Amino acid sequence: MNSNSIPVITIDGPSGSGKGTLARALADRLGWSLLDSGALYRIIGAQCLSRGINFDDETAVADLAQVLDIRFVGTAVWVEGLNMTEEIRTEDAGVNASRVAHWPAVRDAVLGLQRSFLQAPGLIADGRDMGTVVFPDAALKFFLDASAQERAERRYKQLKNKGLSVSLRGLLEQIQERDARDRERAVAPLKPARDALVVDSTSMSIELVLEEVMAEVSKRGLNLVQ
Numbered sequence: 001m002n003s004n005s006i007p008v009i010t011i012d013g014p015s016g017s018g019k020g021t022l023a024r025a026l027a028d029r030l031g032w033s034l035l036d037s038g039a040l041y042r043i044i045g046a047q048c049l050s051r052g053i054n055f056d057d058e059t060a061v062a063d064l065a066q067v068l069d070i071r072f073v074g075t076a077v078w079v080e081g082l083n084m085t086e087e088i089r090t091e092d093a094g095v096n097a098s099r100v101a102h103w104p105a106v107r108d109a110v111l112g113l114q115r116s117f118l119q120a121p122g123l124i125a126d127g128r129d130m131g132t133v134v135f136p137d138a139a140l141k142f143f144l145d146a147s148a149q150e151r152a153e154r155r156y157k158q159l160k161n162k163g164l165s166v167s168l169r170g171l172l173e174q175i176q177e178r179d180a181r182d183r184e185r186a187v188a189p190l191k192p193a194r195d196a197l198v199v200d201s202t203s204m205s206i207e208l209v210l211e212e213v214m215a216e217v218s219k220r221g222l223n224l225v226q
């Protein structure tokens with residue numbers, strides 16, 4: 001199978017919409033590879049911090065993005081031989097990711113790496129611009145949305161369950177700020193591709209979202225790709 005005929009399903013949407021969970025569940029069900037593109041921007045943000053690179057220095061951030069040795073092993077993320085799986089999952093890491101991600105040169109620097117995840121039998125690509133920029137010819141595109149209030153509440157429960165003390169209002173403000181930066185940037189802003197199916201998960205369980213998405217996948221015979 002040449003890479004042009006390997007199918008891609010893109011799942012874009014704002015933070016906390018459930019797309020990460022959905023993308024992993026879909027990749028498991030279909031036995032396809034998974035690209036968590038947000039993790040790449042989180043890694044770049046975290047590495048800028050530890051190396052003292054200013055988020056506002058587009059060239060320095062892009063130069064760094066080009067040389068980092070990044071490996072995904074199952075659910076673990078290794079960078080320059082260090083396990084960064086937990087470190088990149090914090091709220092701050094998400095905010096820093098969004099700050100480095102608005103630079104065009106940084107996005108260009110990770111384009112090839114993102115496309116290299118395309119492997120038979122197929123790829124599930126999770127992010128903000130998977131259907132609009134990185135895989136515009138994807139076989140199927142979803143845009144998973146949910147109200148900011150609902151996304152903040154979901155995150156609040158997750159963090160509480162981990163024993164962390166957080167404020168719901170603070171989380172909501174952070175989500176709204178990050179949404180605005182991701183939606184309003186000039187390059188590859190967060191928005192549904194013209195041919196994306198928009199799913200509003202505000203009052204849906206992740207199981208229900210997965211069933212709805214699987215129905216679309218089956219309708220197109222993508223569940224039969226070997």
Ligand code: DC
Nearest residue numbers: 015037038041097098101127128129
């Ligand atoms: O999906 P996430 O929360 O891990 O993403 C973290 C940030 O990275 C997000 O706020 C914006 C940025 N991002 C992006 O600009 N493009 C992507 N394809 C994925 C993430």
